Amino acid sequence: MTVAASVRWIGLTQAVRFASQMLSLIVLARLLPADAYGLMAMAMTVTNLAFLFRDLGTMVAIIQRPHLSESLKSSLYWLNLGLALLLAVLLAALALPLAAAYYEARLAALLAVLALVFPLSGLAAVQQALLERASRFRLLARIETVSALGGVAVALTAAAYGVGVWSLVLQMLAATGLASLQLLRASPWRPRRRCTWRALRQVLDFSGHFAAFQMLNYVQRNADSMLIGRLLGPMLLGVYAMAFKVVLFPLQHISNVASRALLPAMSRCQHDPGRLAEMYLRASGMMALLTAPLMTGLYALREPFVLLMLGPAWSAVGTLVPWLAALGLIQAQATIPASVLLARGRARGMLGLGLFGAALQLAGFAVALRWGLSGMAAAYCLSSLLALLPLTRCALDGLPLRLGALLAEVGKPLAAALVMLVAVMALHQRLAARGAGMAAAFWLCVAAGALVYLGMLLAMRVRQLDGLLALRGARP
Structure with a gap:
């Protein structure tokens, strides 16, 4: 699959995920108080740190390495699953001290439950890396779309029943679990029952x-x-x-x-x-x-x-x-x-x-x-x-x-966007002065801004998006 095709499939996935997340954000912002998002932000600060140790960079090594042996893939699978289980246990054990460090007792329970994310994701981490290495993004698009929508559905349902911040926790668990189940079902590869240090040494430096x-x-x-x-x-x-x-x-x-x-x-x-x-x-x-x-x-x-x-x-x-x-x-x-x-x-x-x-x-x-x-x-x-x-x-x-060629490539779209900025601000100010409704003025400005931006790109002869997407990579 070429980069252009990969971009199209990943872009479709991200568009669906973005739309679903914005929908859940808009709805949940009206159902949940600000401190619920603050609590989740505290929890995510800790879990994001733990995620850094989940695979020790080995998933990127799978994608980047020119050649992979069966022994290396199996060893990396068991290494990652073991690390995921260890992180889950450590996070659950440290939940109370971490909550005390934040002066927020409610954080402990959130962290203990969020610890389940690590073994759930570790079950299929290598399978996902192998699919990405092979640029199987059409398959991954389907998996990630279903997972994202499933997580949003769980969060909205839970919030409607008044569970508060736990709706955000359930969203993360549901999305992760759905993704792993689909990856395991979609990938034909299964690990051998061996993990050898000799194989792991091939990628540990990188x-x-x-x-x-x-x-x-x-x-x-x-x-x-x-x-x-x-x-x-x-x-x-x-x-x-x-x-x-x-x-x-x-x-x-x-x-x-x-x-x-x-x-x-x-x-x-x-x-x-x-x-x-x-x-x-x-x-x-x-x-x-x-x-x-x-x-x-x-x-x-x-x-x-x-x-x-x-x-x-x-x-x-x-x-x-x-x-x-x-x-x-x-x-x-x-x-x-x-x-x-x-x-x-x-x-x-x-x-x-x-x-x-x-x-x-x-x-x-x-x-x-x-x-x-x-x-x-x-x-x-x-x-x-x-x-x-x-x-x-x-x-x-x-x-x-x-560097000059790189700056020129980036500079034209930025210049077009600045012209659009001036035009949109002037139009919005004029519409507000004439008493236009907020929603009507907003969408009129969005439409006008898109037209101005497109016009500036054409006037400056900026490469069309199709040309920019024509990034030729070797097929797997």
């Missing part, structure tokens, strides 16, 4: 450095939630977490599409710098083309968007959107050079970049905490921008691709 990088990346992406939850409490953390969900949900889905589709294809041509450079260039342009109008449009219409989608109780979310919209653009662009480095097996270099980025992030948060939620969002954005620069430089090393 996977170990990548796991350490994931740890640092976790620190970067969760230190703000840890600090806010610890020092400002679940109510403000709930507002901050909701802002991230609203702004970064679309970007996370688009970035996931890019990274999942590109990593197998880039790994297959890791020894062909010319082809890898072309994939890097086209993918960066495609990412800018998709994300720039989303983030600039959200910035322009942030107030009516929050009021219409979440309700007046969440109006504070709008104050965080400007910084988070810029952060979304930065994180989306960082997805591409990270995929290039992984495909070339440069996990050690990524670890060094992770150390630099984590240091920037923590220093920024230490300074910005005094300014509350807006200060934390600003520090996150600025430190991410500074970390993107050396990441891009390292990804270009050894490739026949100039």
